[in-house]
Amino acid sequence: MAIVLFALPLAVVVQRLYHDETVTGLERDATRIAAVVPDDLIQRPRPLKRPAGLPSRLTVGVYRVDGRRVTGQGPGRSALAVRGRDGRVHDGAEHGRLAVAAPVPSDEGVAAIVRVSAPYDPTGDRIQRALLAMAGLALAAVACASLLARYLARRLARPLERLTAAAQRLGAGNFSVRAPRSGVREADEAGIALEATARRLGTILERERAFSADVSHQLRTPLTGLLLGLESALERPGADLSAAIGTALDRGHRLQVIIDELLDLARDTEPARRHLDVPAELEEITLRWHGPLAAQGRRLVLDIQHPLPAVSTSPAALSQIMDVLLGNALQHGRGEVTVQAADVGGGIAIDVGDQGPGIAEDAPDIFARRSAHPSAPRGTGRDAGQAGTRTAAAAGHGIGLALARSLAEAEGGRLILRSSGPTVFTLFLPDTSMAS
Structure with missing residues (x-):
């Protein structure tokens, strides 16, 4: 033109x-x-x-x-x-x-x-010679423009072809794709975005897979308690079936709440965070565990040192973490269970401890994800049902604690074993007012 x-x-x-x-x-x-x-x-x-x-x-x-x-x-x-x-x-x-x-x-x-x-x-x-000379120059210019256009087209198409191949590998399940840099700013930005998407999808998929195993672990005990409560009511002569059904419905509602919380956490939807009333949440959580611990003749003590700094975290995540820790104290610990919350400067530290023998120093990493024992204790009658009011740890450590640590890290906090004898776990939640 x-x-x-x-x-x-x-x-x-x-x-x-x-x-x-x-x-x-x-x-x-x-x-x-x-x-x-x-x-x-x-x-x-x-x-x-x-x-x-x-x-x-x-x-x-x-x-x-x-x-x-x-x-x-x-x-x-x-x-x-x-x-x-x-x-x-x-x-x-x-x-x-x-x-x-x-x-x-x-x-x-x-x-x-x-x-x-x-x-x-x-x-x-x-005039004819001049026109021929101009036509020759025009053809030379068109030829040069064509060669330059082919070069630029290859230079632009090559990174796009590599991006297409990387996208195909990503579609095939390879979340470690990397798009080589080409020097074309737009193509490089698209490659960086594709790599970020691949990492994000890999993280989400890994989290979904982990939660698939964690959900079964977290739901096994309450579901077992619900079923055993119904079986016990059916097998006992003169049992109050209406009361048993009512108890089963309450446990079913609690089980539905657990499923909803786990699904929200598994989807990684990043809901809008709000300041969490930690004392109120801890009182509600410990209230659920008084019954199962009392059934074993054990006390549950809640000690909150006011005032506490503001933290912004998911109530579902805090609930699941505390259930794992209290469940481990219920199944593996002894004596009185204490829950203490205090301002440690820069955040809140929540300690969960018991008076049991603790964890051997040569024991494997308790936060490493391992399969639960194939035969979890079933328990009998009403006691087993009460123990299933909320989630408890399965036989052996590995799944519950691994889930609790991953939830804590997802919320920007940390979960550590502060003492192995007696056992004390510490959950640290950062002060959001200082972070802002």
């Missing part, structure tokens, strides 16, 4: 330029000859002497004002010469030649007309 819009007007200009250049030369020669033509040449016709230096290709003739040739060369009659009687120089194409008519002035007016003509072919040849 650039060549068409530029070359076509230029070709017209060049053609006009060569034409005007030839006409200007003829006008100069005609005026020069008219200046030396004798005034009486019309009354006494005689051969005209050509001035020195006049090109041999020129044809020179002297005409009357009526257009008839008097002497020299040219057509017998010339319409162009007739136009010259107005005293001005005229040009035009006549008999296949480019001609100029210049008047010969005298005291009485225009005495004669000098007609100078030249073959049109040389001018046409010059």
Whole structure:
């Protein structure tokens, strides 16, 4: 388009330029000859002497004002010469030649007309050569533009092809895809976004898989308690079936709450965080565990040191973490269970401890994810049902504690084993007011 819009007007200009250049030369020669033509040449016709230096290709003739040739060369009659009687120089194409008519002035007016003509072919040849040269340059420019366009197309297409291949690998399940850098800013930004998406999808998928195992672990005990409570009511003669059904419904509702909380955490939806009333949440959580611990003759003590700094975390995450820790204290600990919350500067520390023998120093990492024991204790009757009011740890550590630590880290906190004998776990939640 650039060549068409530029070359076509230029070709017209060049053609006009060569034409005007030839006409200007003829006008100069005609005026020069008219200046030396004798005034009486019309009354006494005689051969005209050509001035020195006049090109041999020129044809020179002297005409009357009526257009008839008097002497020299040219057509017998010339319409162009007739136009010259107005005293001005005229040009035009006549008999296949480019001609100029210049008047010969005298005291009485225009005495004669000098007609100078030249073959049109040389001018046409010059124009043709110029147009051919311009066409050649245009073709060279198109060729160069084509080569440059192919180079740029390959340079732009290659990173896009690599991005396409990386996207296909990502679709096939390879979340470690990396798009090589190409130097094209937009393509590199798309590659960086694709890598971030791959990492995000890998993290979400890994979290979903982990939660698939964690959900079964977290739901096994309450579901077992619900079923055993119903079985016990059916097997005992004279059992209050209405009360058993009511208890089962309450446990089913609690089980539904647990499922909803775990699904929200598993989806990693990042809900809008709000300041959490930690004392109220801890009182609600410990209230659920008084019954299961009391069934074993054990006390649960809640000690909150006011005031506590503001923390912003998910209530579901805090509930699940505390259930894991209290469940481990219920199943593996001994004696009184204490829950203490205090301001430790920069956040809240929640300690969960018991008076049991603790964890051996040579024991494997209790936060490492391992499979639960294949046969979890079933328990019998109402005691087992009470123990299943909320989630408790399965036989052996590994799944519950691993889940609790991952939830704590997802909330920006930490879960550590502060003491192995007696066992004390510490959950740290950061102070959001300091972070802001």
